[in-house]
Amino acid sequence: MARRTRSAFLETRTARLKLATRKKPYTALIAPGIFLAYRRNASVGTWSVKAHGWLKRFSLADDHEDANGESVMTYWQALEKAKALARAGEGTSEQPISVAAAIDAYEADLEMRGASKYNASEIRLHLTDALKTKAVALLTERELREWRGGLVKKGLKPSSADRIGRSLKAALALAARHDKRISNASAWKNGLKKLPDSEVARNVILPDQAVAALVSGSYDEDRDFGLLIDVLAETGARESQVFKLTPDDLQDHPIAPRLMMPTSRKGKNRKIEYRPLPISVRLSKALREQAKGKVSHAPLFEKMWNLATTFRPMVERLGLGVGVTPYALRHSSIVRQLLKHVPTRVVAAHHDTSVQMIERNYSRYIIGDPTDALTRATLIDFGSQSRPADDLDPPMRLAS
Incomplete structure (x- = not known):
């Protein structure tokens, strides 16, 4: 020994x-x-x-x-x-990466992939100084669980605490992929497991008139801003997808134009694919004008990190409520297709998501109008069906 x-x-x-x-x-x-x-x-x-x-x-x-x-x-x-x-770090002179440095690296990775840096900056707002300076390789399941629980105790909703926890998990997982000394991935996999009842859908669904008013109001603010909102409303795509569009992605057919929409980098599949989404001739003409003077691989839209902030005053003027954000255009697009009886699988593919996510968050709309009409015909009018007790038909027994 x-x-x-x-x-x-x-x-x-x-x-x-x-x-x-x-x-x-x-x-x-x-x-x-x-x-x-x-x-x-x-x-x-x-x-x-x-x-x-x-x-x-x-x-x-x-x-x-x-x-x-x-x-x-x-x-x-x-x-x-x-x-x-x-x-664990033999062969390298690098100091073990701290949680703060891991978040910095995560932020740089988000920026490189064209994603919003907000996920990283939001973590920093809620981390304690002790956690920021601690080495990722020394994190424990208990301290991460207690940290997230402390967010809820301070007044954050479980869904918000869970979202921040998922962002931290992504940052720590990225650090572990780049540093083989980090072998405690179970600390954040178990310590930051999804909280019960944290996934509460708060999808704001807008009527078609409200969507039209938002698009029109956006053009009144600024043409580029209006065109961006127009694309979000008509395609139901995420902001991150629209900001990746280039002039090459516009298939400017005179009758049936399309946008080759890049998929997002959400989930485990990081490879970007392009899916054709139909757009109106009106929007196609506006995008053709937007593409003038741009090289084929240049972005159609300049990046806007504060889109929700720019969007908010217009929402307030229209009296649509504080819960309406640009993402409500995506929710509304999904529901619009479901109520038009577009198959769930097609709706999921169009919006770059899964059938499971559609069923989990929009099931009330999947069983909407057609089912209502079919089952309503089976309702009994108890007022007109009342008969004397001695005039009732005998019950039937189903065959076993």
């Missing part, structure tokens, strides 16, 4: 509390090139690992409370954790 490295001045809490308080940590060589560092503070001390030219704190010392093996550690627990963390 391998001998464990001893340190007379760090092994016990009694010995550590006799050390002078200072900023420079006390160190013990625990393996070639690896040091366990203890910083003696006025209150509780902390354990860090020093290796390959970097220093990273990972736990409190059990100076005043019993160790739990995660946030508070004994000398022996800290020794093993320091060696595991340092040796």
Whole structure:
């Protein structure tokens, strides 16, 4: 059995509390090139690992409370954790990535893929300082679960806390793919599992007149803004998809024009495909005008990061309610097709989503008008069907 490295001045809490308080940590060589560092503070001390030219704190010392093996550690627990963390990165001098750095990398990845950086910036607003500075490789299931639970206690809706948690999971998973030292993916897979009843559909469905008023009002604000809202309303696509459109994606047929709409990068499939979506001749003419002077691969629309903010004043003028955002145009497009009896699979393909998502969020519209008419014919008019008790037909028995 391998001998464990001893340190007379760090092994016990009694010995550590006799050390002078200072900023420079006390160190013990625990393996070639690896040091366990203890910083003696006025209150509780902390354990860090020093290796390959970097220093990273990972736990409190059990100076005043019993160790739990995660946030508070004994000398022996800290020794093993320091060696595991340092040796996982052998062959590299990079410091283990912190949660804050992982979010920065996630934000850069979103920007590179043309997605909204809001998912990253929203995480930062709700992270504690302790979590921001912690190494991703040291995160535990319990602390992530407690962090998200704290968001709900502060007043966030479970659905909002769940959405922020999913964004953090995406950031941590990206960090783990780029750093093989991170082997604790179960911490966020289990600690940030979906909250019960967090997926509550709040889809705002607009009548056709309201959609037309929004499109018309958008053109009154600005032609480019109006055309963008026009495309969102007519195709039901996501903002991220429309911002990827180029002049080449317009199939300008005189009778049946189409847009080759790029799929989003949502879900596990990151490969972009192009699906033909029918558009009106009116919209086709407007897009043809928009494409004039642009090279074939240039974006049709300039990126607008604050689309919802620009959209809000017009919604307020029309008195449509605070819940109406540009995404309501997508919800309305889906429901419009369902009520026109377009097959669910076709609706899902048109809107770059799955049949399961359509059924989960729009099932009330799938069983709409046709079923209502069929089942209404079976209703009994109990007022006209009343008969004397001695004049009732005998009950029938179904064959088993």
